[in-house]
Amino acid sequence: MGCDYGKICKENGIYTRIVSCCLNVWYDEVSKSCEQEYLKLADMGNDGFNHYLEHLKLKNKIQDGDGIVIEILTRIYQKLVHLENLIQHHEETFLPLKQEGIICALGHGVVCLENADFKRGQKYYMRFELPVFPQRYIGIFVEAFDKEILKITQMHQRDIQDFDTYIANKEIENLRIQHKRKDI
Known part of the structure; x- marks a missing residue:
């Protein structure tokens, strides 16, 4: 991570730990069709x-x-x-979103994309595959408060639980790695 996302979050009143990750994400400015896909993903x-x-x-x-x-x-x-x-050739199709990127860090309630150029205050819709069991795509609505950091404004309850569990598991994984490095 090239930026101190945790510091920027605190400066904006968001107190969360940030964990590194690497998740493909698709996003676009909010539209009616984004809202429809958001509901569709919740029902999958x-x-x-x-x-x-x-x-x-x-x-x-x-x-x-x-x-x-x-x-x-x-x-x-x-x-x-x-x-x-x-x-039966019934493959799931998703809404084509204009932008694609990599989520490089997550926090409880925030998403960080390195080398992004979001407009502060602009609202976006995002879709990404959350690596939990069972793995699935989730849709979220976010608002940019930095050019690389977005605050989650809307997420389905089941997705919130799995999202927070994923972050907690990444934190535990990072602690284990740090502990092993100290032992060497």
């Missing part, structure tokens, strides 16, 4: 099977040890649906 994977599993979780019918097995079965089911869609 929310079929009857997933609703049934959520219902079981809410009713505490899934025991603690069963969670991982259920997640793996869910992923297998999603892959089968994906294969079925490929065979």
Whole structure:
């Protein structure tokens, strides 16, 4: 990271730890079609099977040890649906967005793109693949408060949980790396 994103965030009243990452992102200024894709991305994977599993979780019918097995079965089911869609030529298409870049850092509520040139106060829509289990694309609305840093203004609840978990896992990973370096 060429810039001290944490310092800039603090200067703008956003207190978060920043973690390095490398995620492809597509973005554009906000439009009606962006709002439609945002809603569509939230519904991806929310079929009857997933609703049934959520219902079981809410009713505490899934025991603690069963969670991982259920997640793996869910992923297998999603892959089968994906294969079925490929065979039937129903491939998922996304809204073409004008800009493409690399997210080089994340914080709770912020996204950082190195070598970007965002307009301060401008609102954007972004789509990127969040590397969590199961991996999926998420859409977010952001507002630039620096030429390289954007504040997240809208994100679906499930995505917030997975986004924050991803950041926390990256923080733990970085601490382990630092600890190993000290041991050497």
